[in-house]
Amino acid sequence: MQQLKANLIEHIKTSFKDAREKDYPNENRLDFYVNKQCIPSILTYAKDRLGYIHLSHIAIVDWLEEGEFELIYIIWSPEEKIKMFVRARVERENPVMPNIDMIWRQANTYEREFREMYGIQFQGLEGEQDFVLEDWDGPPPMRRDFDTEAYANETFFHRPGREDALDVREEIIKRSREEIPDFAKKYSR
């Protein structure tokens, strides 16, 4: 497997000069850190020439402290049996990413969801604007600076009696007038 990984690194680095790689020696996983503009070309190259025909997942992480989103494209080759992670970063203010709809058709669903939940614009993406939410006029809800508990408390009714978080152990002790045994004391808050 190390030989396969070494071949792969050499193929990618000859065609894409500024891709950094990171190897995980005990697993069948290989990471590449690239710029966001060369995402369509590196994925097409991997699909057509190197046998990576299956797009498994597109993951997204919100790094609020660094001011960036990170998009991770995870592709799989059934012959070589190695997972390849292609990672790109995009800034949080007015994010724009290229569209990979024409390479794999299922990317349309992922990109529609990211457009609605994070506010990322994809160039040339078609499809309905609303994917999951209906008549939503707030900020994109999955960003880390949107507080969901405050929004839920303000918009919906709550059944009274939930605000007081009583400790179960102490209530039982008050009712039956017993002592907490020593081995259980370290689990109390």
Add this chain to the structure above:
Amino acid sequence: MINDKNSQKIVDIIQNWSRKHSLWVLAYGTGCGAIEIPPTMTSRYDAERMGVRGAATPRQADILLITGYLTTKTLKRVIRVYEQMQDPKYVIGFGSCTINGGMYYDSYNTIKVLDKYLPVDVYINGCMPRPESVLAGFGKLQELIGDGKANGATKYKENLEWYKANQKKIIPNWVMPEYNW
């Protein structure tokens, strides 16, 4: 028109007895809890011996079973379905998400208390309730109908403005017909 009080009582007893032994449930799985409805309706926990079976459209159903949590998008459709059902009609709240929000108590998309938007007759507790609990819930509803106390539909008609104000507060785009029967 029957003006005699004793005859009215006899007619009520016969009417309630026949209604409670033939309750048809609308086929609409609104949430998680719809996974325990097929075991209730099939061979082991047979619900058809109590007269309960599935109905395909709202015009033919008596009970609306809200199985689990409701999002605002589903609530709009459920209100429309509820207003299309004919009298007498009953609503059963299934699971602890209809009582106080359950484990999604801080989600921005689910409603927490069902009672403010639709009139509920019986609540069934649990996450998930077992099929025996569902049968016990139906039994309790039958008892309430026999005593003449299951009147969620009349409560809806009398307090219509209050229910509509609560519903319009969370559904911004209101394109539904006005309820006039």
Add this chain to the structure above:
Amino acid sequence: MREKATTLYIGPQHPGITGNMMVKVKVEGDTIVKATTEVGYLHRAFEKLQEKRNWLQSFTLMCRFCVPESDPMEESYSRAVEAIEGREVPERAKYIRVMVLELARLASFMLWYGGQNGSLGLYTMGQWSVGDRNYILDLFEELTGGRVYHMYIWPGGVRRDLPKGFEQKVLKTLDYIEKRLNDYDDLMFDNAIFKKRTQGVGIVDKRKAIEHGVVGAVLRGCGIKSDIRIDDPYEVYDKLDFEVPTAEGGDIWARALVRRQEARQSIRIIRQVIADMPGGSFYNKIPNPQKWTIPKGDAYVRTESVRGEIGMYIASDGGTMPRRVHLRGAAYVHGITLLEDVLVGENLADISAIMNSLGTCPPEIER
């Protein structure tokens, strides 16, 4: 003379669709011309909720993602957390996990038998198979305490050991179910009406399968042999002996044949697991959950569930709460772009059968 095109809403309240979603179709006469799916009726924002819950509290949310089979989600979460932290799982726990996963797969197959046949009008099959599924749920209740949501597989192993005499009960139930599977074959696969309604309907060919990224039984129904338990093995699947069935054709009939064989392979796996089960401990104890931190890193694990491939991506930033838990179910691909492509040119009466066969489960799509 051409008919006029009408728009129909096969809406959220319909006895034929699997779950709470809407398909908007444009028909001319009886043939579908264009289809659009709309989801969002079950969105709870799971991934937003876990930002406020620590590593052990997030585990309780995991089993409610996909309702008919809840164990593969718990297992992939546990395996991803163990991969980031580097925690070892004892051998006995791995064998018990495989047994629970395969029992969940059998129970989900029973539910599929009922749903697929009910969409074509054969309601007897649902009464038989959902009634027999209760015996498997009885086993789960004795082992974990709940029928549907188990919360049994957590990071570090499993939650409690097998009770005394449990293996004999499992073997007795498996003998009964194997006999009943032959009865189902007589009713369903020797049935001329079932053959006539499912052959040539809902075809997914090889080129379309690779273009859309199709997984699971749908891919095996096209003739391509691909299974994560063999390609990328996890737990103890590389020590067990089983086959992966395929069929040619890509229509509903081929997928039904594939699933029929897979149920029997599941029974074979459980019998091997019970014969080979080692002794030892069942749990590698985690520290105090209020203060448990995982070092910085990320992981992506894949599991083979009944519908296909489940991918779970977890990222950690060194704290007590996960940074990001991003899950991808098999229905995410099959339910939206593939369904809209397959439905064009089909008959209006076959929508329900196609949806059941592709395995669209809306809670998995919109989480």
